[in-house]
Amino acid sequence: MNKIYRVNMTDLTTSVEDCPAEWAGLGGRGLTSAIVAAEVPPACHPLGPNNKLVFAPGLLTGTPAANSGRLSAGAKSPLTGTIKESNAGGSAAQLFARLDIKALIIEGQPKEDAWYKLALSKDGVKIEKETALVGKGNFAVVEAVQAQKGKKTGVISIGPAGEWRMKAANISVMDPDGKLRSHGRGGLGAVMGAKKIKYITVDGEGAPAVKIADPEKFKTAARTFAKALLDHPVSGEGLPTYGTNILINVLNEAGGLPTKNFRYGQFEGHDKISGETMHDIITARGGKTKHGCHAGCIIQCSQEYVDTSGVYVTSGFEYETIWGFGANCCIDNLDHIAEADHLMDDIGIDSIESAVIMGVAMEAGILPWGDGPGVNRLLREEIGKGTPLGRILGNGAAEVGVAYGLTRVPVVKGQGIPAYDPRSVKGIGITYATSTMGADHTAGYSVATNILKVGGDVDPLKKEGQVELSRNLQIATAAVDSTGLCLFVAFPVLDIPEALTAIVEMLNARFGLSLTGDDVTALGTSILKTEHAFNQAAGFTNAHDRLPEFFATEPVPPHNVVWDFTDAEIDEFWNF
Amino acid sequence: MKVLIKLFATFRNERFKQEEKDLPPGTTIRQVVAQLEIAEEALGMVMLNGRHTPLDQELSEGDTLSLFPLVGGG
Ligand code: SF4
Numbered sequence: 001m002n003k004i005y006r007v008n009m010t011d012l013t014t015s016v017e018d019c020p021a022e023w024a025g026l027g028g029r030g031l032t033s034a035i036v037a038a039e040v041p042p043a044c045h046p047l048g049p050n051n052k053l054v055f056a057p058g059l060l061t062g063t064p065a066a067n068s069g070r071l072s073a074g075a076k077s078p079l080t081g082t083i084k085e086s087n088a089g090g091s092a093a094q095l096f097a098r099l100d101i102k103a104l105i106i107e108g109q110p111k112e113d114a115w116y117k118l119a120l121s122k123d124g125v126k127i128e129k130e131t132a133l134v135g136k137g138n139f140a141v142v143e144a145v146q147a148q149k150g151k152k153t154g155v156i157s158i159g160p161a162g163e164w165r166m167k168a169a170n171i172s173v174m175d176p177d178g179k180l181r182s183h184g185r186g187g188l189g190a191v192m193g194a195k196k197i198k199y200i201t202v203d204g205e206g207a208p209a210v211k212i213a214d215p216e217k218f219k220t221a222a223r224t225f226a227k228a229l230l231d232h233p234v235s236g237e238g239l240p241t242y243g244t245n246i247l248i249n250v251l252n253e254a255g256g257l258p259t260k261n262f263r264y265g266q267f268e269g270h271d272k273i274s275g276e277t278m279h280d281i282i283t284a285r286g287g288k289t290k291h292g293c294h295a296g297c298i299i300q301c302s303q304e305y306v307d308t309s310g311v312y313v314t315s316g317f318e319y320e321t322i323w324g325f326g327a328n329c330c331i332d333n334l335d336h337i338a339e340a341d342h343l344m345d346d347i348g349i350d351s352i353e354s355a356v357i358m359g360v361a362m363e364a365g366i367l368p369w370g371d372g373p374g375v376n377r378l379l380r381e382e383i384g385k386g387t388p389l390g391r392i393l394g395n396g397a398a399e400v401g402v403a404y405g406l407t408r409v410p411v412v413k414g415q416g417i418p419a420y421d422p423r424s425v426k427g428i429g430i431t432y433a434t435s436t437m438g439a440d441h442t443a444g445y446s447v448a449t450n451i452l453k454v455g456g457d458v459d460p461l462k463k464e465g466q467v468e469l470s471r472n473l474q475i476a477t478a479a480v481d482s483t484g485l486c487l488f489v490a491f492p493v494l495d496i497p498e499a500l501t502a503i504v505e506m507l508n509a510r511f512g513l514s515l516t517g518d519d520v521t522a523l524g525t526s527i528l529k530t531e532h533a534f535n536q537a538a539g540f541t542n543a544h545d546r547l548p549e550f551f552a553t554e555p556v557p558p559h560n561v562v563w564d565f566t567d568a569e570i571d572e573f574w575n576f
Numbered sequence: 577m578k579v580l581i582k583l584f585a586t587f588r589n590e591r592f593k594q595e596e597k598d599l600p601p602g603t604t605i606r607q608v609v610a611q612l613e614i615a616e617e618a619l620g621m622v623m624l625n626g627r628h629t630p631l632d633q634e635l636s637e638g639d640t641l642s643l644f645p646l647v648g649g650g
Contacts, residue, residue, distance in 0.1 A: 234648035244649030253642045491648045
């Protein structure tokens with residue numbers, strides 16, 4: 001991979017350049033963050049012409065390595081004001097890799113009020129005007145592209161939420177079944193909307209296979225890696241059977257399932273929305289319990305959720321979404337939540353942010369707790385139609401809190417806190433507070449060690465060891481996010497030493513290098529530091545690495561614990 | 577003494593979701609796990625009243641014991 005494609009939307013020109021040497025060893029998050037840090041003025045307005053939207057496949061993407069098909073998107077985030085990387089499955093990343101595209105950088109902003117589409121192929125990148133699909137949902141975009149260009153063309157698009165530059169808007173990526181995956185967090189859909197790009201197609205016709213420097217060595221390492229994924233009970237059995245939603249009952253038992261906008265740590269209706277129940281419903285209705293979001297995924301945590309007549313409703317139906325619309329809004333009906341998931345895919349809005357938005361909306365009295373149909377009405381009729389209320393909601397939980405004068409607003413750096421209560425899962429609280437991305441559980445998944453007891457054992461209710469745990473995980477995650485590997489490979493990697501060695505070996509065999517495990521850690525460290533420096537230049541200080549006040553003053557049942565880290569204890573995080 | 581036992585994920589297969597058991601005083605978690613014919617290596621989380629607990633812990637009247645295989649997600 002060595003081409004960098006640039007698209008300038010101000011003068012509607014494109015160019016291709018060879019990847020400069022300093023970016024050659026980077027991919028995925030490492031590359032998008034390096035480019036944003038080097039080329040985007042930290043103080044710029046995220047929706048203005050000086051922000052850039054960057055897409056990059058991971059270092060192993062396009063190879064036969066299992067679970068290596070993730071695409072990274074990066075920019076300055078309109079939601080958090082920080083640097084942002086958000087990665088997604090779907091088929092586009094592998095097509096990027098085969099087309100030898102190291103990164104696509106979209107810069108500038110059109111002066112006239114018109115919409116465009118980009119077409120990537122072996123012949124380069126083209127900018128064309130778009131009118132027909134403007135205002136349409138993501139599913140209509142995918143259908144239209146498939147009808148015109150066939151089912152193998154990759155699609156990256158925004159829905160109406162992105163067109164309206166809502167801060168919670170996501171970017172959708174078509175999966176191999178013509179359904180959608182998302183660069184969910186941080187409002188990157190609004191950045192794409194600000195660049196006036198409705199969608200991007202990626203045509204892999206005539207593109208060769210990805211070159212591997214040492215194919216034999218690669219094959220051996222890839223086999224060891226795949227075996228570790230299949231042997232580990234989490235990636236080999238739990239995730240494919242129950243999906244990520246297996247966590248509802250786990251967090252409920254541990255008292256860390258945020259309920260009624262983070263009032264309680266347990267939800268009465270937990271079993272009705274649990275992974276076990278979801279598995280039984282999907283099986284009884286004839287849906288699919290296992291499904292991969294890109295070719296070559298052997299974990300297959302995704303599924304196809306169908307209605308009572310067996311008709312497709314949604315896929316990639318995640319714990320986060322089910323927690324957020326479920327426990328957090330007190331909705332105990334999976335069918336209502338599945339409909340919400342489908343609507344969000346079509347409108348193009350982040351399902352985690354939307355879940356926190358709905359909890360805050362209920363707090364504000366916009367609708368009653370537990371009102372599943374009401375939530376779907378807000379998505380369809382308000383956010384989906386861009387009404388004044390819809391614009392407030394679509395701009396994220398923090399903005400809803402401001403508009404309604406609330407204090408119980410669970411956000412860090414403007415981004416909604418996901419599905420683990422930081423008071424009773426303290427390690428993840430440190431990640432929410434310190435992540436360069438705003439509240440983000442994936443940035444350093446301390447839940448693994450605090451609750452699931454994968455990769456060690458740190459007591460979730462105590463402060464000891466949490467800062468160090470979160471730091472180690474954030475460094476490792478930054479490195480994994482650069483490989484293009486799905487983060488769920490971390491479960492076997494934390495427990496099976498050969499799995500980590502295999503990743504390093506695959507990188508070496510792919511590029512003809514001789515990296516060691518330490519080099520991979522150094523990569524993770526340097527990515528975090530680059531991102532942190534960007535944020536500081538954008539005006540962020542340690543004082544932004546804090547959780548909302550109510551976590552320190554309101555004990556969360558059943559363990560009745562509060563967030564009790566001092567500022568100095570949190571700030572230790574950056575001492576490395 | 578009465579103890580509520582909750583099973584999750586694959587542990588439910590051919591067993592139960594939750595059951596109240598009448599156990600002799602002094603029964604440990606390890607003994608319950610053995611009676612349920614769950615291999616100790618298959619255990620992920622063992623929670624007593626919502627807290628992670630070692631297998632040698634003795635149970636008391638009114639306890640809730642929750643057993644999970646190794647699972648994960650995000
Ligand atoms: S495990 Fe899940 S998230 Fe990861 S690549 Fe497979 S389907 Fe996608």
